[in-house]
Amino acid sequence: MLIKSTPHASADPAGHQSTIAELSHDFRLANGRLARRLRQEKAANELSASQFSALGALFVEGSLTLSALSDREHVTPPSMSRTVNALVKAGLVHRAVSSNDARKVELTATEAGLTLMRETRRRRDAWLAQRVITLSDEQRQILAEATVIMRGLADS
Template sequence: MADTTPAEVAELATQLRLACMRVSRRVRFESVDAVAPHQFSVLVRLAEAPRNPRELADIEKVSPPSMTRTVNGLAEQGLVTRAPDPDDGRCVIVSLTPDGREALDETRAARDAWMTSRVAELTPAEQDLLRQATLLLHRVADR
């Protein structure tokens, strides 16, 4: 395998970026989600572990007041609960409720539905290539 030139790497990066963004866009357009995108992101984080609003704001790169509002919305829908932190009276611990887990799963299913139908139309060889590419894309997205 010959080395690639910088120009070839740049062209690949451009095309790969466009392809990923096109797929993301289609997924968003094709699925009608149970919760709004910014709420969904928070549900994903809370499924990993309960967190403080401050942590959520840092992870999602929004201001603390915005996260307060987002958590309020999710709490009103019964998708998350707030609890005082026994170790630090300033902190609040936000957790996913069973309904929140359900909303998360439903949204993921809706997003997967379109993608699955598209992937199913590819040949087994093409699917296998994408299976390997998926691992690389996850590495690309890691910091």
């Protein structure tokens, strides 16, 4: 199957028809580069990518058990336990016995953790908005449609 697309950065001839594999490859590379660039726009901290992701999950989802957080982040519970221990030690996550089940521990972001996430979100949104504003109305519409598609891909 061929898909009409813009030429690859590798200087494909004008009118090149990308295959699904080429489009998938190009999309993955572009998405990865954008994600790496956005990760640079964060509040000053010493968190690893996995620690930041776990804190972000608690910021978005609220209180979660270690098991639920592990599942959401697609890591093993022992790995998540190490990540959470570092976040607790840094004062960014609070660990407490669940009010519903004394065998479970609930994790929540502390006020310091929430502040860190809000500042990072503000920085990333500002960085991206500065670039999106330079797009034409048509490009912004395409970006809005692509965003819906990307959410679907991420949730599949």
